[in-house]
Amino acid sequence: MTKYLLLFLFLLLFSIPSFAQDTLIVSKSEIKVDSSTVEEVKFKEGFQEKYTADEFIYEVKVKELSAWERFKEWLYDLFERIFNSTSRENTENIVELFLKILAAAIIFFVIYLIVKAIMNGEGSWVFGKSSDKKVINYEEIEKNIHLVDFEKLIKETLKNGENRLAIRYYYLWLLKIMSAKQLIEWDVEKTNSDYLYEIKNTSIKSQFEYVSYLYNYIWYGEFELDEVTFVKAKKAFDNLINSLGA
Template sequence: MNKILLLLLFFFCSSVGAQDSLAVAKKEKIIFIEKDIAIDTSAIDAKSFPKNFKKKYTDTPFIYEFKTPEKNAWDRFKEWLANLFKNLFSFSDNKTSMHFVEILLKTIAILIVIAVIYMIVKAIMNKEGQWIFGKNSDKKIINYDEIEKNIHLVDFEKLIHNSLQSGEKRLTIRYYYLWLLKKMSSKQIIVWDVEKTNTDYLYEIKNQTQKDDFAYLSYLYNYIWYGEFELDDATFAKAKNAFEKSIKTINNG
């Protein structure tokens, strides 16, 4: 019991003392002088922004006002079509008609691509793709390879007539050359072989006149068939007459 009384007395005295100290502090004024103030004298780095700093902040996250892009000629054309189809088919709104126009344009583009592919394939299958495979003479060699292998079974007069009708001068001279080889083979002037060259046949010819004639006709054939130039009428007529004359001479020999 005595201990409890002592504790209460202690807390009471402490509380009274604290209140007295606070009252005294309020009455007193605290005065600071210049030497009591600490001054920071450290150097300060000045911060500045580059003149073109705005260019670094042009990405999408830094754009807060979006402008509607200007319409180009293609966009205006699609809008015109959309308005046209909207009036024709009574679409409910512009969005529906624009969707229809986009589908229509994509379909037309696909059809155009298919048509182009079809024409290219058709040209290749018909062996008319000269611009793909090379010069005209190469194309003709590919087309008429079987004729060259079987010259004894071919009616060259008919082929020459058809090629003249279609205006294929180079092909006509090729037919004349193969017809000449056929005639020379049938008269046993040469031994026909599809693998032989003009020079091989030239060595087989015994008659000097026929040899000279064949050398000249071989020159004309190589010049016209393999030459990359426009064959004029005068050169064609000269070669045609020379081949016909030589073939007629062999027939009558």
């Protein structure tokens, strides 16, 4: 029995390759060949331009922050640390409100500086000859003698009974005229002696020395100015101013 079984297995082993080979044989008539012509497709020139919109860009580029954006990011971080905030949205709202308030403050400060430059400390407009305003403080007048109409200013001062102040304005008016005539070089820091040294005309020099004495006596003197002294000083200033052709 064992002999027959071994013989059967031997015959079965050698018959399998033959059977497999027979199953792989296919006739040529059964093979299909595609003989159609393949048409080459070419892209038109400039076709890339149609695909430049955002929806065709698949590479995400990180936007570079401007200096202003970097400053705001710094503020966000600063406010988050100060207020111990955990909400970025709340921090951004606080920063935006802070920036608006700061911008408004800067605008009001600039307006204040402009107004202050146009007006003096007492709220009166700095004026020239064509202005209707007549009162500005002593410091502004002394710094801007070439812009002041002293003749009108003196008349207004005398009308108010301020004789001592009128002599002060007479003196500044005289300096303005002498500077315009190039007899002196005006400077707010100069003294009467400085101006006296600059004057070359002997007659004018003598008259200026006298009115300078009267001015120092009246303006800096600690006494009541009587009418006689005032009239004498006013006449001396008028005479010198008229002699200069003013």
